[in-house]
Amino acid sequence: MKVDVLIVGAGGAGLYAALSAVKENKDLNIAVLTKVYPTRSHTGAAQGGINAALANVDPTDNEELHTFDTIKGSDYLADQEAVKYMCFEAPKIIRAMEHMGVPFSRLGNGKIAQRPFGGASRDRTCYSADKMGHVMLHTLFEQCIREGVKFLNEWFMLNIVHDGKRAIGVTAINIATGEVKLIKTKSIILATGGHSRIYWGYTSNALGCTGDGTAAALRAGLPVKDMEFLQFHPTGLRKSAILVTEAARGEGGHLINNKGERFMKRYAPEKMELGPRDLVSRSIMQEIREGRGFKDDEGREYVHLDLTHLGAEKIKERLPQIRELAIDFEGIDPIKEPIPIKPTAHYAMGGIHTNIKCETPIEGVYAAGEAQCVSVHGANRLGGNSLLDIVVFGNVAGKEAVRYAEGTDFAQGGEGKLEDDVKFITELMNRESKETLGDMRNELGEIMFKHFGVFKNESEMQEGYEKLKNLIDRAHKHLGVEDKSKVFNLDLQSTLEFFNLLEIADVLAYASLQRKESRGSFYRDDYPKRNDEEFLYHSMITKNADGSFNYEKGEVDISLYEPAERKY
Numbered sequence: 001m002k003v004d005v006l007i008v009g010a011g012g013a014g015l016y017a018a019l020s021a022v023k024e025n026k027d028l029n030i031a032v033l034t035k036v037y038p039t040r041s042h043t044g045a046a047q048g049g050i051n052a053a054l055a056n057v058d059p060t061d062n063e064e065l066h067t068f069d070t071i072k073g074s075d076y077l078a079d080q081e082a083v084k085y086m087c088f089e090a091p092k093i094i095r096a097m098e099h100m101g102v103p104f105s106r107l108g109n110g111k112i113a114q115r116p117f118g119g120a121s122r123d124r125t126c127y128s129a130d131k132m133g134h135v136m137l138h139t140l141f142e143q144c145i146r147e148g149v150k151f152l153n154e155w156f157m158l159n160i161v162h163d164g165k166r167a168i169g170v171t172a173i174n175i176a177t178g179e180v181k182l183i184k185t186k187s188i189i190l191a192t193g194g195h196s197r198i199y200w201g202y203t204s205n206a207l208g209c210t211g212d213g214t215a216a217a218l219r220a221g222l223p224v225k226d227m228e229f230l231q232f233h234p235t236g237l238r239k240s241a242i243l244v245t246e247a248a249r250g251e252g253g254h255l256i257n258n259k260g261e262r263f264m265k266r267y268a269p270e271k272m273e274l275g276p277r278d279l280v281s282r283s284i285m286q287e288i289r290e291g292r293g294f295k296d297d298e299g300r301e302y303v304h305l306d307l308t309h310l311g312a313e314k315i316k317e318r319l320p321q322i323r324e325l326a327i328d329f330e331g332i333d334p335i336k337e338p339i340p341i342k343p344t345a346h347y348a349m350g351g352i353h354t355n356i357k358c359e360t361p362i363e364g365v366y367a368a369g370e371a372q373c374v375s376v377h378g379a380n381r382l383g384g385n386s387l388l389d390i391v392v393f394g395n396v397a398g399k400e401a402v403r404y405a406e407g408t409d410f411a412q413g414g415e416g417k418l419e420d421d422v423k424f425i426t427e428l429m430n431r432e433s434k435e436t437l438g439d440m441r442n443e444l445g446e447i448m449f450k451h452f453g454v455f456k457n458e459s460e461m462q463e464g465y466e467k468l469k470n471l472i473d474r475a476h477k478h479l480g481v482e483d484k485s486k487v488f489n490l491d492l493q494s495t496l497e498f499f500n501l502l503e504i505a506d507v508l509a510y511a512s513l514q515r516k517e518s519r520g521s522f523y524r525d526d527y528p529k530r531n532d533e534e535f536l537y538h539s540m541i542t543k544n545a546d547g548s549f550n551y552e553k554g555e556v557d558i559s560l561y562e563p564a565e566r567k568y
């Protein structure tokens, strides 16, 4: 199989990249390969909105302020020119999507409505009730169909193939038939999404957010960046960890402890519930640690998110999905009662290293979306900035990948990699499984949440890393595939995803142990302060053939704003 440009992933990043690519050059053969049907990508779960300084609500807003808020929110680890590029592109890309038909919520005067969000100094988040990702994903998919983008739906990418200098293609399984193929391409865009499923059972992410592209990048010798930074969103539902959007607080929701206090006054006296996510998540955990949380019969600890004072009308209009989720998964109607919540593993700031053009060090290999780390979010992403990042850099990646494909021919080789992958899968299918995938996944989630959670320290992390190494070792020796069929073998797929999760957890744990400071989402009790002198750098990690890691320090672009202490 041969295509000129192959986009792996059909979330917001992949679909926007595909659209930009076909618009750039209709004569090229452009295809999107995705393990889930496009409209099932995790982007469809995004709730609260997307940031752009349209100044529709607050006329004093502008792109410069958006840039500064993002850099401050990142705890000064974001690359500042990249942030600036994203924030200045934002109004243009929102209008482009508006023209495609994305149904934004409106103000009385017909302009796109904007709501307040965490860490933002103005009301800047454009929204569509609480279903922003859903409407974006569907509109982008429709546009791709209209433009004739080809889709390889329910294909699972295994590995990136290159010759050390440039891209050759990818290996992938057709899930419907079980066939493994080498797909040759001139350029590849990895838009495979995040990896918060390493916190299995404690995450807001869809089942498919298993970091397959990032793990494949590691195996292909590409650098991953800032992997220690994983964001906990303050408000996941108590039992399921399903997300309750920040818009619930943006619309005026309060966080309440068991004393009935709005405890955020202790931690962010000005911004209160609308402090950045890292700060609010830590504040909730601190309340729980100090005995001011609630505990249910099954021992789950949590605090309350109270929306009752917003009134039925506002909740039904602005937060309909949140109400449904609270009713379905907690048996609680937020119109009448507060919602039990606790922090949930939510977003990967780290990912495949690229420059601002979405290029990786291998020619023809690009990355975009949550899988990518440019970096525009640094140590902590602001709510509403990811939907923005994925379309802005999806757009860049699409154009750059076309430009590269136009000037090159298909590289030779790759058949050896195909043979290796077929062999690996055959062995896995023939192996008698001595462990259960479900149990192992839960074990991974427990290790990560306990040892690499909201609060970390050296001894907890060391202990966690030992447990993780043991789990990895057992999985490689004992985990096989019970379902032996070729057709729609989801057992095989889940097992491959689990191996990717282990690879990601390994590198995240390793990266965490190297950073002896606290910054943004990354908080250590034993080093509670940010330390710019020693740690104002991007961690850049590549994997050696023997499985060990190479650790390097990447420069952070601070050309626009001097790092300062964050106060909210």
Ligand SMILES: Cc1cc2nc3c(=O)[nH]c(=O)nc-3n(C[C@H](O)[C@H](O)[C@H](O)COP(=O)(O)OP(=O)(O)OC[C@H]3O[C@@H](n4cnc5c(N)ncnc54)[C@H](O)[C@@H]3O)c2cc1C
Pocket: 008, 009, 010, 011, 012, 013, 014, 033, 034, 035, 036, 037, 038, 041, 042, 043, 044, 045, 046, 047, 048, 049, 050, 051, 132, 133, 155, 156, 157, 158, 191, 192, 193, 194, 204, 205, 206, 208, 209, 212, 213, 243, 245, 346, 347, 368, 369, 370, 371, 383, 384, 385, 386, 387, 388, 390
């Ligand atoms: C519950 C929730 C709510 C959120 N709300 C907001 C919000 O309001 N505002 C905001 O800015 N951000 C929000 N985010 C974050 C944001 O939605 C995500 O970061 C973003 O949508 C990721 O987009 P993506 O295109 O990079 O990846 P995804 O949408 O996750 O898509 C990944 C794609 O890659 C494909 N894929 C993965 N692995 C493989 C493989 N091995 N082979 C083939 N295909 C593969 C999948 O099939 C899928 O199509 C939210 C996230 C969650 C989880």
